[in-house]
Amino acid sequence: MIEVVKLEKHYGEVKALKGVSFNVEKGEIVGFLGPNGAGKTTTMQIITGFLSPTSGEVKVDGENVSVDNMNVKRKIGYLPENNPIYNDLSVYDYLKFFADLKKVGNSKEEIKKVVSLTKIEDVLNRKIDTLSKGYKQRVGLAQAILGDPEILILDEPTTGLDPNQIVEIRNLIKELGKEKTVILSTHIMQEVEQTCERVIIINKGEIVADDKIENLQGKNRRVVVEVDRDVNEKFFERFGVVKTVGTNRFEIKTDDDIRKELSRYCFDNGILILELKVEFDDLETTFRKLTMVEG
Numbered sequence: 001m002i003e004v005v006k007l008e009k010h011y012g013e014v015k016a017l018k019g020v021s022f023n024v025e026k027g028e029i030v031g032f033l034g035p036n037g038a039g040k041t042t043t044m045q046i047i048t049g050f051l052s053p054t055s056g057e058v059k060v061d062g063e064n065v066s067v068d069n070m071n072v073k074r075k076i077g078y079l080p081e082n083n084p085i086y087n088d089l090s091v092y093d094y095l096k097f098f099a100d101l102k103k104v105g106n107s108k109e110e111i112k113k114v115v116s117l118t119k120i121e122d123v124l125n126r127k128i129d130t131l132s133k134g135y136k137q138r139v140g141l142a143q144a145i146l147g148d149p150e151i152l153i154l155d156e157p158t159t160g161l162d163p164n165q166i167v168e169i170r171n172l173i174k175e176l177g178k179e180k181t182v183i184l185s186t187h188i189m190q191e192v193e194q195t196c197e198r199v200i201i202i203n204k205g206e207i208v209a210d211d212k213i214e215n216l217q218g219k220n221r222r223v224v225v226e227v228d229r230d231v232n233e234k235f236f237e238r239f240g241v242v243k244t245v246g247t248n249r250f251e252i253k254t255d256d257d258i259r260k261e262l263s264r265y266c267f268d269n270g271i272l273i274l275e276l277k278v279e280f281d282d283l284e285t286t287f288r289k290l291t292m293v294e295g
């Protein structure tokens, strides 16, 4: 449904995107993860038609996204980073303004619908600058879903919220994601783990991973063993690449669960095992390894 093809974006000397490509299928909730300055906002602004790429293209349902293609733009709801909202307006007037801008038919009904979905009935007549940040984000989400777009692009929707507000907004996104295709940018791992099925990791303008979350967890599998007497790495070499990680403690790199064989082998050689476990990288470790700052 969304095809991002070889996007490049240069801001003068800065190459913000260096050939970014990925697809998002209808109904997916995809996490777009990357450290600060990786290129998340730039990519999202190009997908929404806010910004033109230097080269490459984005297609939605086969149709090219461009700054003036209103047909495609109508299919996309966008919550920009820092949710710039007009503080002087009441929530209702703000939503009415966007409903008119998006040329939503029957705006009264449509506003009622998004207000109910985002649970902001109580603050409808309040000025936006009197709202908490959590409520402001709800109003931003209400704006994004006006006109019932099939796609939601959410740029760091929980940044700056307190833990309770974060949970509320995540739940709301999950709820909205049941019926929509969602791309959610964040630099918070737990956000992706709790909200998304798939994750795309971007670093320095390049995609460094694109996979289901369960495939990115559990990487770099190894067995850790500690024994009761002096042996050297050679003793365990038959099972994989061995590294000493403590006194008589070794890490064996292997994708197989070798614990049974290893126990038998130690027993046959008169050695007792004090500890034996399988370890692997969690999503956070994988993310750090893929986006590590050099030097």
Ligand SMILES: Nc1ncnc2c1ncn2[C@@H]1O[C@H](COP(=O)(O)OP(=O)(O)OP(=O)(O)O)[C@@H](O)[C@H]1O
Pocket (backbone or CB within 6 Å): 011, 014, 015, 016, 034, 035, 036, 037, 038, 039, 040, 041, 042, 043, 081, 187
């Ligand atoms: N208007 C601009 N002019 C010049 N450079 C820019 C501009 N916008 C972004 N950049 C640069 O492009 C790169 C990517 O920025 P972008 O905002 O897309 O990253 P990001 O992943 O969204 O970061 P963050 O998490 O900090 O929002 C950065 O090096 C940034 O400094």
